[in-house]
Amino acid sequence: MSVKSEVSQQEWQARVNLAACYRMVAHYGWDDLVFTHISARVPGPKHHFLINPYGLLFEEVTASSLVKVDLQGNKVMESEYDINPAGFVIHSAVHEARDDAQCVMHLHTTAGVAISVLEQGLQPYSQQSLFPLSGLSYHDYEGVALNPDEKKRLVADLGSTNFMILRNHGLLTCASTIDDTFLGMFIFQRACEIQIQAQSTGEPLRPIDSKILMGIQAQASEVTRSAGGALAWPGILRKLDRMCPDYKE
Template identity: 55%
Template sequence: MDKLVERNLQNLVSEQEWQTRVDLAACYRLVAHMGWDDLIYTHISARIGDSKQFLINPFGVAFDEVTASNLVKIDIQGNILDGSELAINPAGFTIHSAIHEVRHDATCVIHLHTPATICVASQQQGLLPLSQYAMFSLASLSYHDYEGLAVNLDERKRLQDDLANTNHMLLPNHGALTLGPTIGDAFMRFYDLQRACEIQLAMQASGQPIVPVKQHIIDSVYKQANIVHSGQTGGQKAWPAMLRKAKRLFPDFAR
């Protein structure tokens, strides 16, 4: 644990990088708070500005231990750039480097193994239009078949092809991922996807007939959301509140 508290990079990196570190550390703490973490596994990454460098969690560190300073900066080849003595998860590098390599519109990528997303991803029909949350995800959703632990770099091309230009992905037998132009966008997209999966499973477990949503409503919900947020994305509107929540609950994350 000493390596986690010794580093303090606030005055050693650019203002832009430090803010990205703070927001990403907050995201890790919020994911842990929501119960979406998986011990030391799974990962969230954020690109630094328009560079080809991104931040990711050190392997072996729990999400509720992540701070702005112990995040690891790497390049697209996986080289550690900030002198960190902490390693990164090889599977995390495979998935996140694949997406950052081709999706230059995506600042943040969140990949998690929540039970709800694994269950729905592994159903033959996948995510169904059963709730308002599902509509947000269905407007930009893809699937990527399970290939075992993501340590084979050859998988990156198949992952890129399956993802294409979507912002939500379900991975059968594995989990889910979301991406966005900001950390807040990626977080809120995962929130919507997680809620959609939880609600679908609850409805299916109830054994009761489900009221269908008319197709023209399904087609219009995503556009309606843009009107509600007055030209901003849900992540941009909600993230300041989430950041305040992280500061109240976890005042040490921004060190």
């Protein structure tokens, strides 16, 4: 029996969108073999979420292969795959604490990790940086995320923000939809890339005026809601339909 026939139409659509998200991360070269994760809440009253099968490359993830688990990391639907326990600690912490975080993405991109190492972190050097800086948090590195006790500290640091820099580790975004989570990471990653390239020139840097930044931060909720994920997402799906339509299987 196929997975599609066993789940609701709403869950299947979530699976298709999440698989698409994995494929686009691979397309942009943001993946780290099999070692980062994107999770999404399963529509419905139960607190279940979908996460990648441990061992598959992001370019191999399909709607059917995603693993459905509860907040304790137990599989709630039969699957031949397991999940990464470190990934589960981070993602379950956010899903449990934030009902609005329907999707959580955590990546180890080169530019993202490079920014996470800098003492001053992300700086207002580009228009792209203003979106994450409108609601950005930081979490100090505590080693590989296997300790359940870290969950409460990570959640406290995240607060109500949708963008987080995990020190010496990488980037995290969350949002109420998969498309907004992806677009948030796209802008976040681009801001990091721009900063690293600008700093590498050795030339004096001109940050965005503090009054502009303060205005953005004062309207953080409005800014992040209008990020426009739903506008870009249909085009992304069309791109994937041309490149690798098997993500929907």
